[in-house]
Amino acid sequence: MIAVQEITIAILGAGAWGASLANLAIANGYTVRLWSRRGSETLKAVLQDAQIVVSAISMKGVRDVVSQVQSFPLSPETIFVTATKGLDPQTTRTPSQIWQTAFPSHAVVVLSGPNLSQEIQQSLPAATVVASSIATAAEQAQLVFSSPRFRVYTNPDPVGVELGGTLKNVIAIAAGVCDGLQLGTNAKAALVTRGLTEIIRIGNFWGAKTETFYGLSGLGDLLATCNSPLSRNYQVGYQMAGGKTLTEILANLPGTAEGVNTCEVLVQLAKQQNITMPITEQVYRLLQGEVTPRQALDELMLRDIKPEYNY
Structure with a gap:
């Protein structure tokens, strides 16, 4: 491991x-440079001599930023850490797959967990997962972000860790609808549990390990996002249940509700591969204006009866 004072991190x-x-990184003594499209620092200046590059941009900007980063010289030892949750609508790729395709010889780490940024800014206790096929890269990221208030675990299943954080956003929209319609605790528990089943089903198709989805980046993130008004995806569902239009909600939402785009990509993929995703399908129909929140609920409740698991 390189000494802390010798590591520069570009975020x-x-x-x-x-x-x-x-x-979090600054508190641990690392040199940190922050880049944004609206900032005064150029991307080239921020990336210069950076040993770790952390991507915390929204999904819609990932491919563009990756192509820009490719035009600058980087050390072959540079580690990429992706903290974006979403799927690319054109390729159905995850953020880490986009980074890895562009930088095939570099280590790529996925960071994901039940991490509502507002709570982390308030120094409330939280935990997350860093995952990579290269264990030393995950361990390096673990050192960078660990603190007495932010516990960081490593995991060897980057696909599962990334998909858990991505797919739960769709279920969070449904959870917001559930609370907005005041359907009660039983309904919410059933929705979240069956939502996890859908996440595992499509995650397995992508090659993720089932046990990863029972961890922090799967079940943990699902519980946080489905139960917090701080979640933008939850807010989309909650406000739609209250009668607002999707356009109206998104126009007033601080930041991006990644679940809206993710839902569309998932429905396309599920149809192509014949994967059953009833909750995702109803969320998609709701977002498209094909059904009301109440009609979406009725569709789910009136499905054919079946075993809980297909053994």
């Missing part, structure tokens, strides 16, 4: 999440 994305990660 791409100066939103709430990027700023939270920057503060």
Whole structure:
């Protein structure tokens, strides 16, 4: 491991999440440079001599920023850490797959967990997961962000860790609808549990390990996002249940609700591969204006009866 004082970290994305990660690294004594499209620092200057590059930009900007980063010289030892949750609508790739394709010889680490940035900024206790196929890269990221208030675990399943954080955003929209319609605790518990089943089903298709989804980046993140008004995806569902239009909600939402785009990509993929995803399908129909929140609920409740698991 390189000494802390010798490591420079470039964080791409100066939103709430990027700023939270920057503060964690700074508190541990690392040199941190923060880049945003609206900032005065150029991307070239921020990347210069950086041993670790952290991507905390929204999904829609990932491919563009990756192509820009490719045009600058980087050490072959540079580690990429991606903290974006989403799927690319054109390729259905995850953020880490986009980074790894562009930089095939570099280590790529996924950082994901139940991490509402507002709580982390308030120094409330939290935990997260860093995952990579290269164990030493995950361990380096673990050192950078660990603190007495932020516990960081390593995991060898980057696909599962990344998908857990991405797919739960769709279920969080449904959870917001559930609370917005005041359907009660039983309904919410059933929704979140069956939502986890959907996440595992599509995660397995992508090659993720089932046990990863029972960890912090799967079940942990699902519980946090489905139960917090701080979650933008939850707010989309909650406000739609209250009668607002999607356009109206997104126009007034601080930041990006990644679940809206993710839902569209998932429905396309599920149809292509014949994967059953009833909750995701109803969320998609709701977002498209094809059904009301109440009709979406009725569709789910009136499905054919079946075993809980297909053994």
